[in-house]
Amino acid sequence: MFGNLSDRLSDTFKNLRSKGRLSASDIDATLRDIRRALLEADVALEVVKSFIAAIRERALGDEVSKALNPAQQVVQIVNDELTKILGRENKRIQFAKSPPTVIMLAGLQGSGKTTLAGKLAKWLKEQNQTPILVAADLQRPNAVTQLQILGEKVGVPVFAPESGNGVGDPITVAKDAIAHAKKAQFSVVIVDTAGRLGIDEEMMQQAIGIRDAVSPDEILFVVDSMLGQDAVNVAKAFKDGVGVTGVVLTKLDGDSRGGAALSVANITGAPILFSSTGEDLDSFEPFYPERMASRILDMGDVVSLIEQAQKTFDEEESKKLADKIANDEFTLQDFLEQMQQLRKMGNMKSLLGMLPGAGKMKQQLEDFDESEIARTEAIIFSMTPLERNGPKVLNGSRRMRIAKGSGTSVTEVNQLVNRFEQAAKVMKTMSKGGMPNIPGTNPVTMGGAVGGGYIGGKKSTTKKKGSKSGNPAKRAAENQGLGFSQPQESKPGSAFGLRN
Structure with a gap:
C-alpha cells in the first residue's frame, strides 16, 4: 500500500545521511521532498500542512542542531510525527459494563463492511467473546446471504429475520x-449496515435511525484505504452525520497510494482500531500507529512478526527443534513441519514485508510465488518416513519415484535436497553461536530451502560450470537427472527461491 511513499521517503533520507551537519537549507529541501511525497500519496492537504509544520519546528530546533547524528534525528522526528497523525497509540474496543457490547459498522458500499463484520466476529471469538452478527444491510443484493455464509465460516450465529434485497426495515x-442478544446472553452484537456508492441523505438517515435504536458502544467507520482524497469527504460526512468512535482500514494490501490511511484518523479525530488486508478471514489485526509508521519508513515491524510467531509456534516444540539442530538430527520431516507452521502465520509476502529494509527487496517480493511452497511440500509428502528422516538413502530410483509422485522433476527433487542440506548446516552453525558462510544460504530463511530453487515461479537455469562428473557412470546418471546433481549457484542472501 505505501510502497511508493516508502521509496520516496527512503531516497530523501539517503541524501540526508551523506551529510555530517544539516543546514536550514538542507532541512527545507528535505521538507519539500516529504511534502511532495505525501501529496502524491493522496494525503489530505490540511494533514500535510500540519505534518510539515510540526517537523519543521522540531527539525530547526536544538533537537537536531545539537544531535551527534542529525540525519538520524530527523528520521526519528518524521517517525514520531507519522505516529501522531496515525493516532499516537493503539486503542482497543470499549466493552460495555453490562453486556452486550453493541458495535455498529458504517461506511460506503464497497468498503468491505460485510467481510469486515465476519473478520471482527472471528477475532472477538478468539478473544473469548460470544459475538452475534446482525444483517441490517437490507439494501444491497445478497448482503444478508453473504453475512450468513461468513457467519457459518467463522462459527458465529447471524440474526437475519429479513431476506433483504430491498425488503424489510433495518431499524426494526x-x-x-x-x-x-440480551435474552440469549451474547456478549457482543455486530450490526452490519447498508452503504451507498456515495453519501446521500437516505443512507445517512437510515444509519442515524439504527444508531438511535441500538445505542451502540462503538460506531466503527469502515474505509477503503484505496479511496484516496474522497476518503476525507466521506469521513467528514460520517463524523458529522452519525458520529464515529473508531476507524477500520480495509484493503491495505492494495496498490493505491494509501492517503486515506494517513488522513482519516486526523480528520475524524477517532482512533484507527483495526486494519484489514485481502478477503482471507485471518487478514485482520489491531492497528498500531507506531508499527505502521515504522513500516512506511521501511524500518520493518519486527514486533508484529514476533507476535505472529508466538501465536503459531509452540515453545516446547521449538526447544526440541533447537536440540535436534544442535545434534545434527534435523530432518526433512522437521523441515516440513516448520514450513507448515510458517504458513499458518499468514501470507508469506506480508511476513517478509515486515522485515527491516523489505522495501529494497520490492521486486523480489513481487516475484515470489507462494505456490512454490506447496510444490516443496508435495515433494516431501511423496517421500516415505525413512526418506524424510534420512535423506542420505535417496538414490536415483527413489528420487525418480518421488518426482513422479509429486508431479515434479528429478531436478527439482535434487534441488530441494541440496538446499535442505545447506540449510541444516547453516542452522547447526548458528546454534553453536557461529556465523555461516555458505554460498546461496540465508540463516533467517533456512538457506533458501523453501521454494525449491525457483525465482518467482520460474526455474533458474544457471548451472555451475564443470559440474559433470569425471566418472562415466555418474555422468550418464546426471544426464538422465538421476541424482548426483550439483547445487545451483546463487547469490548470498537468496531465500525462499528469491534472488537479486
Missing part, C-alpha cells in the same frame, strides 16, 4: 437483534 431488525 437492529432493535430486535439487541433484545435477542
Whole structure:
C-alpha cells in the first residue's frame, strides 16, 4: 500500500545521511521532498500542512542542531510525527459494563463492511467473546446471504429475520437483534449496515435511525484505504452525520497510494482500531500507529512478526527443534513441519514485508510465488518416513519415484535436497553461536530451502560450470537427472527461491 511513499521517503533520507551537519537549507529541501511525497500519496492537504509544520519546528530546533547524528534525528522526528497523525497509540474496543457490547459498522458500499463484520466476529471469538452478527444491510443484493455464509465460516450465529434485497426495515431488525442478544446472553452484537456508492441523505438517515435504536458502544467507520482524497469527504460526512468512535482500514494490501490511511484518523479525530488486508478471514489485526509508521519508513515491524510467531509456534516444540539442530538430527520431516507452521502465520509476502529494509527487496517480493511452497511440500509428502528422516538413502530410483509422485522433476527433487542440506548446516552453525558462510544460504530463511530453487515461479537455469562428473557412470546418471546433481549457484542472501 505505501510502497511508493516508502521509496520516496527512503531516497530523501539517503541524501540526508551523506551529510555530517544539516543546514536550514538542507532541512527545507528535505521538507519539500516529504511534502511532495505525501501529496502524491493522496494525503489530505490540511494533514500535510500540519505534518510539515510540526517537523519543521522540531527539525530547526536544538533537537537536531545539537544531535551527534542529525540525519538520524530527523528520521526519528518524521517517525514520531507519522505516529501522531496515525493516532499516537493503539486503542482497543470499549466493552460495555453490562453486556452486550453493541458495535455498529458504517461506511460506503464497497468498503468491505460485510467481510469486515465476519473478520471482527472471528477475532472477538478468539478473544473469548460470544459475538452475534446482525444483517441490517437490507439494501444491497445478497448482503444478508453473504453475512450468513461468513457467519457459518467463522462459527458465529447471524440474526437475519429479513431476506433483504430491498425488503424489510433495518431499524426494526437492529432493535430486535439487541433484545435477542440480551435474552440469549451474547456478549457482543455486530450490526452490519447498508452503504451507498456515495453519501446521500437516505443512507445517512437510515444509519442515524439504527444508531438511535441500538445505542451502540462503538460506531466503527469502515474505509477503503484505496479511496484516496474522497476518503476525507466521506469521513467528514460520517463524523458529522452519525458520529464515529473508531476507524477500520480495509484493503491495505492494495496498490493505491494509501492517503486515506494517513488522513482519516486526523480528520475524524477517532482512533484507527483495526486494519484489514485481502478477503482471507485471518487478514485482520489491531492497528498500531507506531508499527505502521515504522513500516512506511521501511524500518520493518519486527514486533508484529514476533507476535505472529508466538501465536503459531509452540515453545516446547521449538526447544526440541533447537536440540535436534544442535545434534545434527534435523530432518526433512522437521523441515516440513516448520514450513507448515510458517504458513499458518499468514501470507508469506506480508511476513517478509515486515522485515527491516523489505522495501529494497520490492521486486523480489513481487516475484515470489507462494505456490512454490506447496510444490516443496508435495515433494516431501511423496517421500516415505525413512526418506524424510534420512535423506542420505535417496538414490536415483527413489528420487525418480518421488518426482513422479509429486508431479515434479528429478531436478527439482535434487534441488530441494541440496538446499535442505545447506540449510541444516547453516542452522547447526548458528546454534553453536557461529556465523555461516555458505554460498546461496540465508540463516533467517533456512538457506533458501523453501521454494525449491525457483525465482518467482520460474526455474533458474544457471548451472555451475564443470559440474559433470569425471566418472562415466555418474555422468550418464546426471544426464538422465538421476541424482548426483550439483547445487545451483546463487547469490548470498537468496531465500525462499528469491534472488537479486
